[in-house]
Amino acid sequence: MKDKVVVVTGASGGVGRAVVRMLGEKGAKIALIARGETGLANAAVEAGAEGGTAKVYPADMADHEQVEAVADEIEKDLGPIDVWVNVAFSSVFAPFTEVEPAEYERTTAVTYLGYVWGTRAALRRMRPRNQGTIVQVGSALAYRGIPLQAAYCGAKHAIKGFTESVRTELFNEGSDVQITMVQLPAVNTPQFDWVLSRLRRHPQPVPPIFQPEVAAQAVVFAAEHPARREYWVGGSTTATIIGERIAPGLIDRYLGRTGVKSQQTDDKRPTGVANLWEPADDGRDYGAHGSFDGRSKDHSVQVWLSQHRTLVLTALATAAAATAAGLATRR
Template sequence: MLSGKVVVVTGASGGVGRAVVRMLGVKGAKVALIARGETGLATAATEVGVEGGTAKVFPADMADHEQVDAAADAIERELGPIDVWINVAFSSVFAPFLEVEPAEFERTTAVTYLGYVWGTRAALKRMRERDQGVIVQTGSALAYRGIPLQAAYCGSKHAMKGFTESVRTELLHQGSGIKITMVQLPAVNTPQFDWVLSRLGRHPQPVPPIFQPEVAAQAIVYAAEHPARREYWVGGSTAATIIGQKFIPGLIDRYLGKTGVGSQQTDEKPPTGVGNLWEPADEDRDYGAHGSFDTKSKDRSVQVWLSQNRNKVAAGAGAAAAALLALRAARR
């Protein structure tokens, strides 16, 4: 379905983006890789080729709309018209709100929120001429529920959700053939926790349940191929977050106030001292897709499987219902 298609992936050099581009290589796509870290990008491009796809690197800072637009021009010039644009890039700061400097908060917002805005704008400008294309926004359960120590990131993900919903309704009003969808992720075992700017006394860690980046990539690539749904979820935490936020927000606030700080830190390894907020961490070193929590991470998700097998589940449920009715009729 994506074979031969031009697919742009931002944040492609590491973590979830890295897992996505490898999977796109398996699909035979022509993959445009955008990120800042050129060592990570080069290795990721090689992996796409090994998997059977075609890859080209387009270094850019997603916080700079001029760089993003120039990258989009170069992609269409060198690879062809963009069919799919997948926004993954982000940055963050792990610290209590008042310990985050204003410039750091602005930078996190510029990458994690405005980076999606500039990516979406660059994609829509070009897709509009052809009235076709797909945009996939990689979101988070934190788009629904903020947690301590990540105010800038949580705010950006909330903003991304509202922005995407607004753009979707505009496209529907216009009768556009362009589709835009979101994939809301749970905690994922990526290098984020090794290279994020942190002012915590201990090494940051994802809040369990933790999933491997390949699980997230599977859902993102599936959403690119099946964009009719407005939103996909990965892992049970997103659903639990939405339900909790709707019905018991005060209780959730108190629970996170008590447990949320400690659950995002570990003594299993010392802090790395690395921070990629202003400069890429993978400029001279390749971090790959996985972080430091392989032993704690799940390599499959029931929700992803259900999303990909809805027809089978529905058919199975229908067959079971028919069998039950037949059994009841036979007993009469």
């Protein structure tokens, strides 16, 4: 990724922040997009300290005019965009009937349409050059909706369908532009501290929980190896997809019984912070990590397997050949 121009939306905190740091380590030229200018500024400093070049572009991803304008600025400042990574999102933790229409619209505008406008801006610049990569950071919730997150789950499902449609269009025109998705499990990010909540208790990710650096490894790897249509991070993502295909009705009932309680802590109330309409990190830097460090994993077998796929396949083929040879000798 050295010297490549990479755009990261939602770059001021959470997974986006961890991706920025990792891209800095690889010497990329990184364009950071988000609303929170304090978080953006510190993310740019971190990327620079790691060896990359970073420039800040404050913008609201829900506004397609702002997205187009910063895309023009990025190419003017840093050069042609090589990779565009969509991460930015917002949400509301509440039962669907307690979410106001304007809040639902805003969540959808940021979390779904933000990816649409980012993809559109990237494709407008990549298609004429016939090169470039778009990475959509998705979620296991693109396959399985859960209680208290109707707007977010709906948006993640929509991103998956949208991305598949765009991918087929690129195939149809014989384009060399690549688009891929990275489906994440529960991740320890500031999301649970700054998303609008109407819950009685502090929201929490459903275990197993992974550190944002694990997600960042998968995102950066996908940017470097975009030929696969989809990458999964964490065993829970695979289990969600398999379970949804085998027994969707049973999962509905199970989540109906357990999903509300499992997304709330027992020991504290919500923070009262909400970033739906205004950034939470304009005057405070939340960083990449949330408040669940003690319960979060810093590695993922699936990410390792993705990064060493050739080695694993070779080892499996060698083992199969040895087994076949052994059986032939016994005969």
